[in-house]
Amino acid sequence: MDLSFFADPVFLVQNLVDGLSRGALYGVFAMGFTLIFGVLDILNLAHAATFMWCAFAGWFVMAAGGLPLPLGLAAAMLAGAAIALVLELLAFRPLRREGADKLSSMISSIGASLIMVSVAEAAFGVQTRRFPDKVLDPKPFFIGGSGGVRISRAQILILAASIVLMVGLGLFIRRTRMGKAIRAVAANQKAARLLGIDVNGVIVVTFLVAGALAGAAGILVALLTNNIVPGMGGQIELRGLAVVILGGMGNIEGAVVGGFLLGLVETLTIAYLPGGSDIKDAIAFLILFLILLVKPNGIMGRGKAERA
Amino acid sequence: MSEARRRASPYIVAALIVAADAYLCIKNPQDLDRLLINAMLALSAFATLHARLLSLASAGFAAIGAYASAILAVKLGLPVYLSIPAAALVCGLVALVIGLPVLRLKDVYLAICTLGFGEIVRVSIILLPGLTGGSTGANLSTGFAYEAMKKTKTWTLALALAFLCYLFWAASRSRAGRALRAIRENSEAAETMGIDVVAYKNMAFLASALIAGLAGAFYAHSVGSLDNGDFKFNRAVDILGYAVLGGSGAWFGPTLGAGFLTALPILLRDLLGSAIGFLKNFAQLPNILNGLALMLVIIFAPGGIAALFARAPVRGAFLSVPPPLAPAAGITDKVGVADKAGVAEAPARRAGAEGKPFLSLKGVSRSFGGVEALAQVSFDLEEGKIYGLIGPNGAGKTTLINLVSGLMPPSSGKIEWLGREIQGRRAHRIARSGIARSYQNIQLFGEMSALENVIVGRHTHMRSGLAAAWLRLPSQKREEAEAREEAMGLLSRLALGSIAGQEASKLSYGDQRRVEIARALAMRPRLLLLDEPAAGMNEIETAALGDFILELQGHGVTILVVEHHMDLIMKICDEIVVLNFGRKIAEGPPQAVARDEAVLEAYLGRA
Secondary structure (H helix, E strand, O other): OOOHHHHOHHHHHHHHHHHHHHHHHHHHHHHHHHHHHHHHOOOOOOHHHHHHHHHHHHHHHHHHOOOOHHHHHHHHHHHHHHHHHHHHHHHHHHHHHHOOOHHHHHHHHHHHHHHHHHHHHHHHOOOOEOOOOOOOOOOOEEEOOOOOEEEOHHHHHHHHHHHHHHHHHHHHHHHOHHHHHHHHHHHOHHHHHHOOOOHHHHHHHHHHHHHHHHHHHHHHHHHHHOOEOOOHHHHHHHHHHHHHHHHOOOOHHHHHHHHHHHHHHHHHHHHHOOOHHHHHHHHHHHHHHHHHHHOOOOOOOOOOOOOO | OOHHHHHHHHHHHHHHHHHHHHHHHHHOOOHHHHHHHHHHHHHHHHHHHOOOOOOOOHHHHHHHHHHHHHHHHHHOOOOHHHHHHHHHHHHHHHHHHHHHHHOOOOHHHHHHHHHHHHHHHHHHHHHOHHHHOOOOOOOOOOEOOOOOOOOOOHHHHHHHHHHHHHHHHHHHOOHHHHHHHHHHHOHHHHHHOOOOHHHHHHHHHHHHHHHHHHHHHHHHHHHOOOEHHHHOHHHHHHHHHHHHHHOOOOOOHHHHHHHHHHHHHHHHHHHHOOOOHHHHHOOOHHHHHHHHHHHHHHHHOOOHHHHHOOOOOOOOOOOOOOOOOOOOOOOOOOOOOHHHOOOOOHHHHOOOOOOOOOEEEEEEEEEEOOEEEEEEEEEEEOOOOEEEEEOOOOOOHHHHHHHHOOOOOOOEEEEEEOOEEOOOOOHHHHHHOOEEEOOOOOOOOOOOEHHHHHHHHOHHHOOOOHHHHHHOOHHHHHHHHHHHHHHHHHHHHOOOHHHOOOEHHHOOHHHHHHHHHHHHHHOOOOEEEEEOOOOOOOHHHHHHHHHHHHHHHHOOOEEEEEOOOHHHHHHHOOEEEEEEOOEEEEEEOHHHHHHOHHHHHHHHOOO
16 A cells, blocks of 8 residues: 655645635635524525525526626626525515524525525436536646646635635625624624614625625536536535534634635545545534534634523 | 304315325325325424424434334344334434534534434445445445345334324323423523423434434335435425424324325326426426425414414403402402412421521622623522612623523622532522522413413422323323412412413513413422512502512512512512622612612712
8 A cells, every 4th residue: 555645745735725725615605604693693504505506607607608707706696695685585584574483594494495406406407517618727737847736727716716705704894884783783683773773784785795605605616616516505515514613603704714624624534534535525524513512612612502 | 264164274174185195095005105104204303393493313313214224124134123113222322422412502503413414324324335235336326125125014104103193192281291382482481490401302302313213214114125315305304394384383283294295296296287297297396395385384374284273362362451450459369279379388398508598699790791790799698588689770680680590600609509509500400499580571481371381380390201191190190180270379379360271472461470470489489589570560569569479478488589669679678689780789678778878879870
């Protein structure tokens, strides 16, 4: 058995690059998840279905419509925002109006997710959709010659886009008036309403932002894997949940850090652990369960796990 | 809608579902097994929903049950009918491992954990090809065909389902069933009634896993081959759909929900297929219907089908204004069943802590984020006295009650009760040790009757377990009758006898407050914490409440009362503790406190 790859620095750097770009995707996806949870205290289990529909939207614009990449990105994010808005209006707001509990919202979002995935299956069939090469040149760059570290254009795009989105969301939440209103609603809806904040308006904005993040994640994953199918949301949903718990429910910085961590752990496990690729689907759950056992508030320690 | 039609409608719905299922089974007899298994799976999801838990683990447990029983029967040669319960037990063990850590956290963590659990089960099946047949190729689907498989008879499956339904029916009429309903309506209040909420949730999760395992095992022996795709995530959502549509309120809900959703797509295809062509080959139809059912039911009819059968509300209960209390009668209805239901037999147990203070707070602090709601508060309570806890709004009075009753731990300091430190103990244990409370913002079990609310207060003093309920032992029935009588007596004492059967949420504000006090007294507490009991009462009612509290003291109950009605406080209290901005600023007999400089300043400001 050849174990020399353990000592190979190129192999290690290669895996770090792959892990970070994978983790960036998890982070972008999980930010939307955790944003909704932080503000509304509900889990939007249709987030992954939104993600999938946005990948299709981006594909239609770029592959079928022949439009360039920036427009495809924008279309996916717009589609995500629009879908999230519809979800808020049809699946969540009616329940809030009735004063229903959080459980009902989760169940409603599960129903919505099932409908969205089933309609996609009926509309798009099971065959895989791929991007033509002109959308994004699949030829990777090599750092350090042809035997060196390989990095694809999709990976560069992912790392750049995710950093822009992460920093952008951080600034939006911390520095803008609307961000302040979102934080106020997250802290105490009733008090925010008494202070004259339009709570429903703030919640709509929250959904728009979370949906746009799902859209970005959708199109970026589609570009990386070049494999667009109705079932693609299931793959990332559990990972997104693991990341959200890892970072602490409702904690945006935590989702970013957790995303990168999960991406790295997954990639390195596959690379260095014998049989690692067999268990890669289970890693997210193992992390999730361990965190729940040991540190339910997440690694950043600011979640809201304990009973009130 | 006329009354007769309203009464008949649920039965018509049920009859239509049965007719649709009959059509299904006549057309294809094998569908009867499928129907019964779906109903059993729905019952498994019901077990968790009934306890206000969202679990998506039923499909995963069914997979474990199916593979475990197949392996036991085929590879280890166990008789089929032994392998089925054995497989259910395997599921039970797994449920304990998952449930114990997760069910202590907020509910959403169980939902997340069970989502991942299904994935783990699927991966494990694929990773153990020696045992399960694993997967062939990338599509992850393969058979676990076993030639030697003896099939189960359909009637055994039907019998098992009927038996499970009986267990749920009997449990729903017992102490445990009442506790579960209380948890569903208000788990925090249930905890302070001495109900171990986490234990009940673990029990519900365990029951759900056992039933799902049973259903899975029957599935394996009904179909005769297994595939890891049989239990994928969509299946978990199907099962949730059955249970939600059926409703989480009554034991027959899941069977009706499963019956409806199993038959509907086939019925639609057969009836409308000729008119609407694409329905014929519309593979996604069941899933879309299921998703729609989930959303529509949860938004427009959260009680599901079972709610149609619920007892009609007392006519006009919304509008009836309770008659004003006659001044002479006051609150204590002395003519009532009164003293038989001794409010305070508890002090008979007065023992132990001789010489030690009854309740003692030592340097207790509690902060929320950066705000210190209570800072270094210390005082002692002696047994048998009435204490007033007063202070301006935001002084930390309710926080103090929450700390003593165990709803939250203090940030620092000690709370000694009967000589033992109780800070950080869970609320149900504190409740059991003899501390009861009422709430500033009323926390009744809204959909239960006033009487049932008070009976919940008897929870810790009742002994009957599930086994007694299932066997319908006479001792259990006797205990139920006694609890009922005692609760009735308490309600009468508080002049609530006439509204005992009404839904708590529909009572007037003042009545709700008194039901809460009756519920707390049903616990036979040694220490009663009353958080603004007179809020919303008029002068006459307040005075009568004061008399009642004094009467309780006569029975030996120690009372700590938070109140803004100073007349009441001055009249009934032996000692007063004054808080301001989380600090104790005065303590002593009413007259002394009323003259205290610091108190006057806190209330009136310095001139």
